[in-house]
Amino acid sequence: MDRNPSQKIKLSVVIVNCDTAEMTLGCLRSVYQYKPACSFEVILVNNGSNGIAPEELEDFPQTRMIKTGKNLGFSKANNLGIYNSYGDFLVLLNSDTKLIDYSFDKMIAYMEQNEHVGALGPREVDGERRYRLSCGRFPTFFSELARKIWHYRLSVNDYSFRDYLDSKHAMVKDVDWVSGYCLMLRRSVLLETGLLDENFFLYFEDIDLCTRFWEKKWEVHYFPETSVIHYGGGSARRNLMLAMTEYRRSEIYFAKKYYGALGGIGIRIFLFLKYITYFLTWTPVLIFQKIIGKDTNRAYTIALLSKKVIQMVFTISHPEPVEPALNKNAANRSSP
Secondary structure, eight states, X not given: OOOOTTOOXXXXXXXXXXXXXXXXHHHHHHHHHTOOSSOXXXXXXXXXXXXXXXXXXXXXXXXXXXXXXXXXXXXHHHHHHHHTOOOSEEEEEETTEEEOSOHHHHHHHHHXXXXXXXXXXXXXXXXXXXXXXXXXXXXXXXXXXXXXXXXXXXXXXXXXXXXXXXXXXXXXXXXXXXXXXXXXXXHHHHHHHOSOOTTOSSSSHHHHHHXXXXXXXXXXXXXXXXXXXXXXXXXXXXXXXXXXXXXXXXXXXXXXXXXXXXXXXXXXXHHHHHHHHHHHHHHHHHHHHHHHTOOOHXXXXXXXXXXXXXXXXXXXXXXXXXXXXOOSSSOOOOOO
C-alpha cells in the first residue's frame, strides 16, 4: 500500500507473522470483516518468515508489509512495526487471533472518553469462546505461583473455576498489566515510556511495558466489554523448545530489572532447584523408555529443557534495558 503522507491515521494495527501464514491471513480477514470506522492502517511484519506473498494482501488495501530477513524476536519485530506506523492509537495484535466484534471501535471510544488510560486490553477467549486469563498484578513469587495454578486449572477445563474468574473480571477496571496478544496503546504515551524492551525476545514484554506506563502515571485498564479470540501458541508450537527456554530467560531478566541483584539471584536459585529436580527425575525415565521401546518424546523434552535452563542459570548475563525511543514525527521508518 502506498500511503498518502497528508492522510491522518487514527489507528495502526501491528501484526507480527512468524511462520503462521494461514493464521495471520485469518487474523487479517477478521480485522477487515470488523474493520474500524476510523482511518486505519495495518503493519504486517514478516519476522523472518516468507510465508505471505505480497499478492496475498491485495484484498487488504490498508496493509503494508515489512520483511525482517530473520527472526528478531517479538519485542523487536513489534517495535519495527510501531516505528513504521502513523496512528494516534496502536494495537499490537498477535497473528493467532481473530476479531468477532467491532472491538477496535469500542476500545478507541473508551480510550477517548478516558484520557488518563494509556493501555487497554480486551477480554480474551479461546477458539471455543471460553474465557482466558489475560490480566493481572505485578509479578511477585506468590502472584506468579497463583497465576500458574490458575492457568493449570483453566488448561484442564475446570469450568467452575473458569466461570469464577470470568465473573471476577466482568467489569472494566484498572490492572497492573494486560496481555500483549491484543494491546491498544496511545502513541503519545510511548513517546514518554519508550517502546518494548528488546531484551525480551519472547514473553514478559507486555508486563514490562505496562509497568512502565504506570511509572509514568498512565493507567492500564482491562476492558471486558468486547472479546477477541486468541488461539494461543501459534509461533510457539512451531518452535517449542525456543519458546520454553525464552520464557525462563525472560523471567530471569524481569526479576533482575525490577528486583535488582537479589531478585536475579533468587530466580536463578529457584529455577536451578526446580529444573535440577526435573532433570534428575526425567533422565532415568528417558533412558528406561528407550530401553523398553516406549515413546520418549515427553521425557526427552523435559530432560532437554531442564538441561538448557540449568545451563542458562549459570551463563545468562544481565544486560541493560533496551527501550528504544519513538520519534515525535509521523514514523521513524527504521530498518531492522
